[in-house]
Amino acid sequence: NKFQTVQEGISASIRGLTVVENPKQKKSNNVRNVNYNAGADILHTFQLQWNELHELAEENAGKAQEADNLIGTIYEKLEHEWKSITHLNSTLAHIPKINNAIQDLMDQIGTLQEMFEEVETALYKLEDLNEMLELQNRQLDHRFQLALYKEKKLAELNVIKEKLANEHSERVSKYELKQQKMMKERRETFDEVFKEEVREYKATGSIPKLPITQQGPSLDEVLDEVLDEDAAVFDEFLKN
Numbered sequence: 001n002k003f004q005t006v007q008e009g010i011s012a013s014i015r016g017l018t019v020v021e022n023p024k025q026k027k028s029n030n031v032r033n034v035n036y037n038a039g040a041d042i043l044h045t046f047q048l049q050w051n052e053l054h055e056l057a058e059e060n061a062g063k064a065q066e067a068d069n070l071i072g073t074i075y076e077k078l079e080h081e082w083k084s085i086t087h088l089n090s091t092l093a094h095i096p097k098i099n100n101a102i103q104d105l106m107d108q109i110g111t112l113q114e115m116f117e118e119v120e121t122a123l124y125k126l127e128d129l130n131e132m133l134e135l136q137n138r139q140l141d142h143r144f145q146l147a148l149y150k151e152k153k154l155a156e157l158n159v160i161k162e163k164l165a166n167e168h169s170e171r172v173s174k175y176e177l178k179q180q181k182m183m184k185e186r187r188e189t190f191d192e193v194f195k196e197e198v199r200e201y202k203a204t205g206s207i208p209k210l211p212i213t214q215q216g217p218s219l220d221e222v223l224d225e226v227l228d229e230d231a232a233v234f235d236e237f238l239k240n
Helices: 002-025 038-204 219-239
Strands: none
Touching: none
């Protein structure tokens, strides 16, 4: 609007100048109506209008720069929004693949859960097997200890048997020696008695009657007594 106003002012000034110059061309006798300052006024008017145009141009340049900055900012925002929309579209395009991957993961989780249950069952069986093996090991250990104890007792029994056999042999030997000594004494006594009877018979012609002496225990009775004592000692050992 201001530029149009300046154009209209310039046109009016030119028309005024033309109107002033026409009397000169007609060589009018009325020289007093000529405006000699019209050119200076027009130049001054043009200068003012030019300054105003220059200021308007600078103002428009500043506003154009602001508009350019605003357009650049809007462009950057639009570019960012466009990239975001493109990324969103790309992401949305990958949603079916993501769903398929999630489904695969769910299937794998189900398979792993079944495997975990199988492993847990196997662990329970392994614990039962370990308990059974421990029980068998304890039984074997007890059997081994029992075998050692049995061997120990058998060895002690053999020692006691040997000891009892030695004691029995010693007792039998002592008893035999005692019996032999007793038989020897009886034989000597019988010899003396026989000799005395012979002398008595030679002197008197008759045999005197001797008192009957009590007979001692037989060899079988002595052996039975020794065996009974050995059996009692053996029974007492077995009880211990």
